[in-house]
Amino acid sequence: MGKLIGVQFQKNGKLYYFDANGYDVKPGYYVIVDTARGHDLGEVAMGPREIDEETWKNPLKKTIRIATEQDVQHGIDNREKEKEAFSVCQKKIAEHKLEMKLVSVEYAFDNSKILFFFTANGRVDFRSLVKDLASVFKMRIELRQIGVRDEAKMLGGLGPCGRPICCGTFLDQFQPVSIKMAKEQNLSMNPTKISGVCGRLMCCLKYEQEHYEMTRKKMPKVGREVITPDGSGTVSDLNIVKETVFVRMMNGDTSEIKEYPLEDISRLQENSLHQDQDSGRKNGPVENRPDPDGEQTPEIKSEDDEFPYSDSIRYDSDPSDQKDDRPAAKGKENNRNRHKKAALGKPVKRENPNRKDQSSAPIPDQTQKETKQQDPSPASSSASKNNWADALEKAIQAIGQDK
Secondary structure: EEEEEEEEEEOOOOEEEOOOOOOOOOOOOEEEEEOOOOEEEEEEEEEEEEEEEHHOOOOOOOEEEEOOOOHHHHHHHHHHHHHHHHHHHHHHHHOOOOOOOOEEEEEEEOEEEEEEEEEEOOOOOOOOHHHHHHHHHEEEEEEEOOOHHHHHHHHEEOOOOOEOOOOOOOOOOOOOHHHHHHHHHHOOOOHHHEEEEOEEEEEHHOHHHHHHHHHHOOOOOOOOEEEOEEEEEEEEEEOOOOEEEEEEEEEEOEEEEEEEEEOEEEEEHHHHHHHHHHHHHOOOOHHHOOOOOOOOOOOOOHHHHOOOOOOOOOOOOOHHOOOOOOOOOOHHHHEEEEEEEOOOOOOOOOOOOOOOOOOOOHHHHHHHHHHHHHHHHHHHHHHHHHHHHHHHHHHHHHHHHHH
């Protein structure tokens, strides 16, 4: 187990953690700690706390010592030097005609380098500026470009609410803020009303976002039908802060909007679901309910239900050999069996019902032989002609006698 402390290097700046190294310090003390930029003077913002060292991925840097009065005075002198360096840098920027805005200056505790923070719309070539500043201060010069939110944090100011801005008072790091948060909180989409002094969305939109998300999950959506103590209606608006629902109630041709607490509202779907469940408990399951006439309806299953692929053909048996032992079904089931498709089995030769039966048609060779056998001889043909002539003469004589 080890002890760690929280140290800030700027007023309302980010909190950095260091190993207490056995020193018993309290909030408000000044300490000298080892940082990436060397030894630096910081103010203790969080007292020592015991924590398991294995939970930290990276080892913590240690506290060098508790700051003395000379260390604190040296830090105050550096703040005075920063003001002079700020004015000198502004003059140099004007001489080089660079499009950049100087925001802040920081001196290292050991006076090894100076950091200049600035903002600009794009990239700036400040190589000549760095040379001039190094010739004036005779130490290492660093220029860092920052964003508008960091600028507002360093400079401070008053927000639209009239209070000091959050990032300049207690926020140690920025949280992502999106326009979706303003929409869910029913705020005006006017940029001047939802933007801070930095020109970006206000950080305070993030504070109540979690509450709005949790409350919206419990409340019905706008446009849904709900049931109120006065009847059913349509949700027209929501008040997340008060947790109330505005419902439009229809009264003939007119409508009226009323406000109800969330506890007095029930969704229409939930009410119908409870009714279905109650009816199911009384009457039993749908498939086992008795027929109103007192007879149990038989359960009919078709071959299509057993084998879902009705368009395919089964190749395990001949369809002509299969018999349907099931009882005939009524209605559509009977018609379905009437036009039943071939069962899966051997390939079935489908016949056209409109085509004449070819089994009864004689074979061409046989017909020719039969015709040849049935053809009469010349003698028989002449005899038949004579008989026909005699019959004709008798008929003519009978007509003549009648006359």
